[in-house]
Amino acid sequence: MIANLDDGGGMEHPGLPAGAGAPNYELRPKAGGGDGLDGQVLEVSMGPHHPSTHGVFRMDVVLDGETIVKLKPVFGYLHRNHEKIAENISYLGSIPYTDRLDYFCSLTNNWAYTLAVEKLAGVTVPERAEYLRIICAELTRLLNHACLIGFLVQDMGALGTPLMYAFREREKILDLFEELTGARMMCNYMRFGGCRADAPPGWLERVAKVVDNFPRFLDEYEALFTENEILIARTQGVGILPAELAINAGVTGPMLRASGVNYDIRKVDSYGLYGRFDFRIPLGEHGDVYDRYMIRVLEMRESVKILQQALRDIPSGPVINPKLRLRGLRPPIGEAYARIEAPKGELGFFLISDGSANPYRYRVRPPSLINLTILEDMCIGHKVADAVIILGSVDIVLGEVDR
Amino acid sequence: METLEQIKARIEAAVAGAKLEIIPNPGPANQPSLLVDTAHALAVARFLHDDAALQLDYCSNVTGVDWPEKAITEKIHFKQVVNGVEREFEQVIEKVRPGFLEAVYHLYSMRLKTGPVILRQRTANRTDNVRVASLTPVWRSCEFQEREVYDLFGIIFDGHPDLRRILMWDEFTDHPMRKDYVPPDDYEYEPTPHGPVQEKARRHYPTENKE
Numbered sequence: 001m002i003a004n005l006d007d008g009g010g011m012e013h014p015g016l017p018a019g020a021g022a023p024n025y026e027l028r029p030k031a032g033g034g035d036g037l038d039g040q041v042l043e044v045s046m047g048p049h050h051p052s053t054h055g056v057f058r059m060d061v062v063l064d065g066e067t068i069v070k071l072k073p074v075f076g077y078l079h080r081n082h083e084k085i086a087e088n089i090s091y092l093g094s095i096p097y098t099d100r101l102d103y104f105c106s107l108t109n110n111w112a113y114t115l116a117v118e119k120l121a122g123v124t125v126p127e128r129a130e131y132l133r134i135i136c137a138e139l140t141r142l143l144n145h146a147c148l149i150g151f152l153v154q155d156m157g158a159l160g161t162p163l164m165y166a167f168r169e170r171e172k173i174l175d176l177f178e179e180l181t182g183a184r185m186m187c188n189y190m191r192f193g194g195c196r197a198d199a200p201p202g203w204l205e206r207v208a209k210v211v212d213n214f215p216r217f218l219d220e221y222e223a224l225f226t227e228n229e230i231l232i233a234r235t236q237g238v239g240i241l242p243a244e245l246a247i248n249a250g251v252t253g254p255m256l257r258a259s260g261v262n263y264d265i266r267k268v269d270s271y272g273l274y275g276r277f278d279f280r281i282p283l284g285e286h287g288d289v290y291d292r293y294m295i296r297v298l299e300m301r302e303s304v305k306i307l308q309q310a311l312r313d314i315p316s317g318p319v320i321n322p323k324l325r326l327r328g329l330r331p332p333i334g335e336a337y338a339r340i341e342a343p344k345g346e347l348g349f350f351l352i353s354d355g356s357a358n359p360y361r362y363r364v365r366p367p368s369l370i371n372l373t374i375l376e377d378m379c380i381g382h383k384v385a386d387a388v389i390i391l392g393s394v395d396i397v398l399g400e401v402d403r
Numbered sequence: 404m405e406t407l408e409q410i411k412a413r414i415e416a417a418v419a420g421a422k423l424e425i426i427p428n429p430g431p432a433n434q435p436s437l438l439v440d441t442a443h444a445l446a447v448a449r450f451l452h453d454d455a456a457l458q459l460d461y462c463s464n465v466t467g468v469d470w471p472e473k474a475i476t477e478k479i480h481f482k483q484v485v486n487g488v489e490r491e492f493e494q495v496i497e498k499v500r501p502g503f504l505e506a507v508y509h510l511y512s513m514r515l516k517t518g519p520v521i522l523r524q525r526t527a528n529r530t531d532n533v534r535v536a537s538l539t540p541v542w543r544s545c546e547f548q549e550r551e552v553y554d555l556f557g558i559i560f561d562g563h564p565d566l567r568r569i570l571m572w573d574e575f576t577d578h579p580m581r582k583d584y585v586p587p588d589d590y591e592y593e594p595t596p597h598g599p600v601q602e603k604a605r606r607h608y609p610t611e612n613k614e
Binding site for chain 1: 463547
């Protein structure tokens with residue numbers, strides 16, 4: 001039975017163009033075509049409650065046999081209108097909400113939002129706070145990429161064990177976050193003009209210990225995967241994303257660099273103090289799932305380098321701009337767009353101030369959602385089992401996709 | 404990178420009839436933007452994308468802004484001759500700025516690593532003429548974001564290949580990010596309601612929630 005799930009439901013808008021939302025494929029494209037098959041396609045709803053969708057995410061997949069003919073992502077199961085909530089509370093009050101966007105990487109979300117408010121209000125940040133932010137962001141990148149690879153190989157059938165290796169390392173980093181911020185995941189740590197609190201005594205030494213041990217974990221991790229026959233067979237040549245399409249579709253982060261485009265906002269914008277650090281941008285050649293895996297491994301090694309430099313150079317001093325009133329901050333009338341290189345891609349915040357205590361417009365530019373724009377292009381022609389891996393390599397968190 | 408004034412002059416030379424206006428940004432961020440009329444928006448976008456000096460190949464962020472009708476006061480200075488002496492007068496005029504919806508695009512160049520250039524389009528009003536041109540034919544990255552703006556603000560993008568709701572469900576009728584949006588009072592069922600939810604439930608189901 002073929003259900004036409006894609007007819008747009010009950011949405012009726014007088015001004016919509018004719019045919020909007022109608023299926024753009026034929027349900028029985030080649031019935032009785034001479035190949036001995038009846039040409040029947042099958043519409044399968046993958047998700048929303050499926051472990052491979054990494055949350056509540058659904059794909060309407062049209063299959064011809066096992067081959068994907070069409071794929072439409074369906075979002076919104078986790079939608080709570082974060083933007084509307086933020087427009088009704090103060091600038092400071094939004095920081096804990098940003099933790100819940102990409103709940104794996106709360107500290108980078110904090111940073112992107114505080115950076116936007118600092119731009120909007122013209123606030124400067126003390127140097128020690130900038131270093132602490134970089135340490136937090138790069139630790140976040142380590143745990144995000146390590147866990148993502150764990151999830152990716154779990155989608156390929158390596159159930160549990162590799163993911164637990166990644167979670168073991170993640171737990172070490174989360175312990176550091178807990179010591180610094182008071183919370184493992186919902187850190188709520190950064191403020192406009194700096195960070196909420198200085199690092200406790202001995203914390204930087206403990207970070208250095210975790211960072212110095214991390215390459216050994218990576219070697220062990222890579223020994224499991226990089227030349228693994230199953231991983232190579234399942235990922236090489238799968239889900240190829242050409243560089244031109246990646247740029248046009250606004251793909252950012254490791255996905256973009258796996259397609260060979262040298263664009264890292266840490267280098268392009270040099271926000272924070274990234275201009276002072278010596279690190280390289282790994283680039284892929286083929287833009288397939290294997291390259292996306294490899295890019296993340298190499299990025300982790302570069303992050304370790306950044307962390308070692310930051311821990312070596314971090315100065316002493318205040319961690320927050322003392323002149324700033326955090327509560328009741330009223331930025332001057334204007335607007336600002338600020339973006340950072342979050343582990344998943346470009347995370348941007350667009351704020352409009354009308355001079356009052358809460359933002360007039362608050363917009364999150366979610367990398368996960370926009371990286372899904374070309375999911376269909378990458379999946380068409382592959383088997384349905386590959387769609388799971390391609391989705392896994394995009395690296396989405398539904399708290400950010402749906403907001 | 405060129406200033407916005409230079410870009411504006413070059414667009415006006417290249418796209419005949421395009422009406423452009425620079426919207427200043429008074430805040431410290433100093434990101435002024437370029438208002439484009441909807442009839443020429445697609446041509447302007449193509450020019451910005453293809454121009455060799457700009458190469459804005461990457462549309463990072465698309466969003467909407469709701470500007471409802473607003474009463475504004477304006478001070479006008481004028482001179483008048485009173486009793487043979489010219490004197491300056493000040494008059495306060497109260498005006499109503501008509502409401503409109505706005506679509507904002509943040510453009511960058513990945514090749515030249517420059518940006519942002521900010522484009523804006525405005526609708527004629529907030530009720531029956533809420534159309535702007537879709538820029539998805541130029542930048543694929545607008546596809547989901549314009550759907551989101553349609554869903555949450557109710558701006559209709561002419562030329563969008565697949566304009567459907569994206570975050571709200573298809574049967575939903577309103578646009579929640581508008582400033583005058585009123586949430587429905589039956590949005591949440593709780594077996595033991597309390598507080599404001601109970602108040603709303605009581606209003607919605609007057610017979611069931613009597614104490």
